[in-house]
Amino acid sequence: MAKAPLLSCLVLVLLVGILEATPRTPNVQVYSRYPVEKGKENIVNCYVDNFHPPKINITIEKGGKPLKDVKQSDLSFDKTWAFNRLVYANVTPDGEEVACRVEHSTLVDPKVVKWEQE
């Protein structure tokens, strides 16, 4: 009788271990805070979620060059150990391409997602 709780406890520990160890590739979303207007300062958000392990590089590029003044939220995770992070920067759209570049161990090449300015 006393075996059952012990067993389910063991199963839980194993399950958490598996979830924690499974690499997951980041999902990337790029969007602005305000409607896009050429020449008007905006905030571009790059929200990256559902990744594991937590080691990640996220940069926002404009015209192919990384922006220096980029802020980021703390790394946080949900109950399945998937991590997420928001990176954002002030950007004034002027026709140059703006994109979010993500480097993660599950990606062979960096994942580059363009900001749709249309």
Ligand SMILES: *[C@@H]1O[C@H](CO)[C@@H](O)[C@H](O)[C@H]1NC(C)=O
């Ligand atoms: C993040 O960037 C640093 C420096 O360029 C690099 O050494 C590291 O491997 C990168 N991390 C990932 C997860 O790609």
